[in-house]
Amino acid sequence: xxxxxxxxxxxxxxxxxxxxxxxxxxxxxxxxxxxxxxxxxxxxxxxxxxxxxxxxxxxxxxxxxxxxxxxxxxxxxxxxxxxxxxxxxxxxxxxxxxxxxxxxxxxxxxxxxxxxxxxxxxxxxxxxxxxxxxxxxxxxxxxxxxxxxxxxxxxxxxxxxxxxxxxxxxxxxxxxxxxxxxxxxxxxxxxxxxxxxxxxxxxxx
Amino acid sequence: xxxxxxxxxxxxxxxxxxxxxxxxxxxxxxxxxxxxxxxxxxxxxxxxxxxxxxxxxxxxxxxxxxxxxxxxxxxxxxxxxxxxxxxxxxxxxxxxxxxxxxxxxxxxxxxxxxxxxxxxxxxxxxxxxxxxxxxxxxxxxxxxxxxxxxxxxxxxxxxxxxxxxxxxxxxxxxxxxxxxxxxxxxxxxxxxxxxxxxxxxxxxxxxxxxxxxxxxxxxxxxxxxxxxxxxxxxxxxxxxxxxxxxxxxxxxxxxxxxxxxxxxxxxxxxxxxxxxxxxxxxxxxxxxxxxxxxxxxxxxxxxxxxxxxxxxxxxxxxxxxxxxxxxxxxxxxxxxxxxxxxxxxxxxxxxxxxxxxxxxxxxxxxxxxxxxxxxxxxxxxxxxxxxxxxxxxxxxxxxxxxxxxxxxxxxxxxxxxxxxxxxxxxxxxxxxxxxxxxxxxxxxx
Numbered sequence: 098x099x100x101x102x103x104x105x106x107x108x109x110x111x112x113x114x115x116x117x118x119x120x121x122x123x124x125x126x127x128x129x130x131x132x133x134x135x136x137x138x139x140x141x142x143x144x145x146x147x148x149x150x151x152x153x154x155x156x157x158x159x160x161x162x163x164x165x166x167x168x169x170x171x172x173x174x175x176x177x178x179x180x181x182x183x184x185x186x187x188x189x190x191x192x193x194x195x196x197x198x199x200x201x202x203x204x205x206x207x208x209x210x211x212x213x214x215x216x217x218x219x220x221x222x223x224x225x226x227x228x229x230x231x232x233x234x235x236x237x238x239x240x241x242x243x244x245x246x247x248x249x250x251x252x253x254x255x256x257x258x259x260x261x262x263x264x265x266x267x268x269x270x271x272x273x274x275x276x277x278x279x280x281x282x283x284x285x286x287x288x289x290x291x292x293x294x295x296x297x298x299x300x301x302x
Numbered sequence: 303x304x305x306x307x308x309x310x311x312x313x314x315x316x317x318x319x320x321x322x323x324x325x326x327x328x329x330x331x332x333x334x335x336x337x338x339x340x341x342x343x344x345x346x347x348x349x350x351x352x353x354x355x356x357x358x359x360x361x362x363x364x365x366x367x368x369x370x371x372x373x374x375x376x377x378x379x380x381x382x383x384x385x386x387x388x389x390x391x392x393x394x395x396x397x398x399x400x401x402x403x404x405x406x407x408x409x410x411x412x413x414x415x416x417x418x419x420x421x422x423x424x425x426x427x428x429x430x431x432x433x434x435x436x437x438x439x440x441x442x443x444x445x446x447x448x449x450x451x452x453x454x455x456x457x458x459x460x461x462x463x464x465x466x467x468x469x470x471x472x473x474x475x476x477x478x479x480x481x482x483x484x485x486x487x488x489x490x491x492x493x494x495x496x497x498x499x500x501x502x503x504x505x506x507x508x509x510x511x512x513x514x515x516x517x518x519x520x521x522x523x524x525x526x527x528x529x530x531x532x533x534x535x536x537x538x539x540x541x542x543x544x545x546x547x548x549x550x551x552x553x554x555x556x557x558x559x560x561x562x563x564x565x566x567x568x569x570x571x572x573x574x575x576x577x578x579x580x581x582x583x584x585x586x587x588x589x590x591x592x593x594x595x596x597x598x599x600x601x602x603x604x605x606x607x608x609x610x611x612x613x614x615x616x617x618x619x620x621x622x623x624x625x626x627x628x629x630x631x632x633x634x635x636x637x638x639x640x641x642x643x644x645x646x647x648x649x650x651x652x653x654x655x656x657x658x659x660x661x662x663x664x665x666x667x668x669x670x671x672x673x674x675x676x677x678x679x680x681x682x683x684x685x686x687x688x689x690x691x692x693x694x695x696x697x698x699x700x701x702x703x704x705x706x707x708x709x710x711x712x713x714x715x716x717x718x719x720x721x722x723x724x725x726x727x728x729x730x731x732x733x734x735x736x737x738x739x740x741x742x743x744x745x746x747x
Contacts, residue, residue, distance in 0.1 A: 137665055161565065168724060168744040194666060197665075221560070222565065227457070248501070265649040266646070282641060288419055
């Protein structure tokens with residue numbers, strides 16, 4: 098069916114108007130500090146979590162690739178210089194909704210950005226120390242958080258945030274979550290080399 | 303019946319031919335361009351070990367949790383290994399661990415690590431029997447001297463065992479807080495090892511700078527042999543050193559942590575007081591040892607979970623078998639990284655994560671940024687609108703999109719449908735507007 102230019106223009110205007118209204122409604126929701134924000138626990142929001150190196154490669158593709166850092170979010174209180182400044186955290190697009198929408202919004206909606214503490218980081222193309230195996234960060238499938246107070250080999254989580262309050266395991270609980278939570282594996286659960294800062298979206302690697 | 307016999311005969315003949323072709327005399331059986339699974343035949347497992355292990359003949363590697371021999375077509379499990387000769391010390395199976403880091407010294411013996419969750423075991427096999435050496439922590443990279451001294455790493459120190467008395471000396475890392483690993487004997491009384499600079503605020507784990515160091519057998523006179531540099535998020539790693547003619551061959555790996563450019567792999571040699579680049583390598587590979595004077599390489603194929611063993615001859619890599627020698631095996635999970643371990647309970651007032659998905663905010667968008675002035679972002683918005691007619695694109699700053707962009711800058715945001723696939727969306731966007739490939743991301747506004 099052929100349409101006249103005037104008709105096509107009218108359809109375009111209507112479409113843009115509809116999208117604008119949607120966008121306006123969306124920005125209103127954000128402006129109200131996410132009071133109506135809810136998790137996305139669909140398969141898109143919390144996709145399946147792979148196991149082992151083969152699963153990591155199947156789901157995330159090659160390490161140190163563009164896909165591994167094609168998504169990002171802004172995290173306040175993440176950097177050390179200047180103290181407490183924010184920082185972009187980069188990760189794989191497979192985790193864009195789970196980290197950017199679910200986890201980041203969860204902390205923000207609970208008004209607990211103060212539970213964060215420097216430093217925080219995601220994508221990082223590197224080998225595991227002393228090993229020929231690659232860090233899960235190389236696939237953009239892991240995020241370290243509050244590492245200055247939660248270094249590797251520490252056997253507990255220090256929940257004191259940049260606001261000086263002790264938030265217990267609030268931050269780790271958001272990353273891992275019970276069913277149907279956010280499903281990140283917490284490095285503190287490695288017996289021989291606990292890594293409390295570390296949360297990764299793969300097991301058995 | 304006759305048909306079955308013929309098929310069986312063909313299968314047996316093929317298997318025998320394959321094994322002979324693969325192993326007899328270490329003949330090449332494939333090349334880098336060939337199917338990587340070629341050259342990895344199934345080997346019969348010896349229940350009670352193999353004679354070559356004790357004498358340190360040939361090249362032994364780890365494949366599928368077993369030691370396999372390049373040259374003899376043998377394989378042996380950890381349990382079988384410990385039944386060789388007279389087992390001295392604690393008799394144990396691999397105890398749900400896995401074998402890694404095989405070290406062979408002709409005429410001396412073979413050593414390897416039983417990698418377990420937590421403390422590991424070092425096993426040393428000589429003509430006198432198998433010595434089982436339980437460790438208090440992680441162990442890695444055993445190596446032999448010509449006179450039978452055995453050294454290995456525990457991360458914070460190198461341990462050296464005297465072949466006669468069995469006494470073990472500890473050589474602490476030369477830099478406080480630094481890891482020391484991958485020891486090699488330069489002589490019977492001199493050891494080189496890799497030292498990793500200690501973590502700091504910027505590099506909390508992992509490593510940024512490795513160098514080769516050496517020390518006397520007492521560990522009192524450490525000396526830095528290489529002086530590599532790393533700045534910003536650029537890192538330098540030293541891996542799989544092997545001793546040769548008083549010097550050390552090693553692989554140097556460099557990359558930038560934030561970059562998606564492929565890491566660089568190089569063959570280096572330290573000799574006569576100087577480290578020099580031998581040549582750049584074509585992709586990821588690590589040294590595995592030497593066979594008849596030729597360097598043997600381990601080349602990972604993560605997609606099929608194998609490490610290939612390859613020899614370079616005339617510029618062509620020829621596959622001679624499979625298995626990890628000095629590298630960490632990738633065909634079995636690292637026992638220290640298996641899921642499980644200590645269960646850390648949630649706090650009592652844990653976050654309520656059970657709320658089902660609702661009509662919450664917008665989930666993902668494409669953002670181009672960051673621009674110091676609004677006009678630049680606005681120009682990009684117009685380009686997006688031309689490329690995506692009818693779409694909604696707008697200039698945003700931190701007040702509009704607090705999780706997508708930092709304060710003080712501007713971005714061009716393309717709204718995506720709620721059910722958009724982020725990976726497909728960013729790929730399509732960059733295909734449509736390639737000028738913004740390096741500064742476009744999937745974000746949550």
